[in-house]
Amino acid sequence: MALHGKFYWNELMTDDVEKAKAFYGATLGWSFSEMPSEGGPSYYVAHLGDEPVAGLMDKTDILPPEVPPHWFPYINVDDLEARLKLLEANGGHVIRPPFEVPGIGRIAIVVDATGAAMGWMTAAEM
Incomplete structure (x- = not known):
């Protein structure tokens, strides 16, 4: 995991x-x-x-x-939806809402409070 x-x-x-x-x-x-x-x-x-x-x-x-x-980096998170709420509550925003990549996991494209873009994901179980 x-x-x-x-x-x-x-x-x-x-x-x-x-x-x-x-x-x-x-x-x-x-x-x-x-x-x-x-x-x-x-x-x-x-x-x-x-x-x-x-x-x-x-x-x-x-x-x-x-x-x-x-x-372009991707950071793994334990609960994508919960972490996206925290992201937005702390000055970040979602550029692309969560989407599924089969065999890879759920991914959202986000921007942090400084304007830096990245992907946040919950990786699929291997």
Whole structure:
């Protein structure tokens, strides 16, 4: 079971997935497996040996062009709905309400009280 409050996953959102894969493969030794998605760009899982360590995706059709490539973190929480109420009561807000990713968990995209965006999630049981 994933720990509450711990960074759980990171995704690189970029305009050039192939360049990013080449860079992280050469510099960190990551290999990549493709996870095709229905009606959208492919998602790539980065592996260090057999361990999945991050995700990469093309942001071209997801974010406005003025948003630069960036890493996007996800933090695991014990009770997503309860934590979202606390988030809003403490100056944050929800950008995208909770949604289910089969086999991964429930995720909401949020902004903290300083304006920093991230995902909060309750990971699926492994």
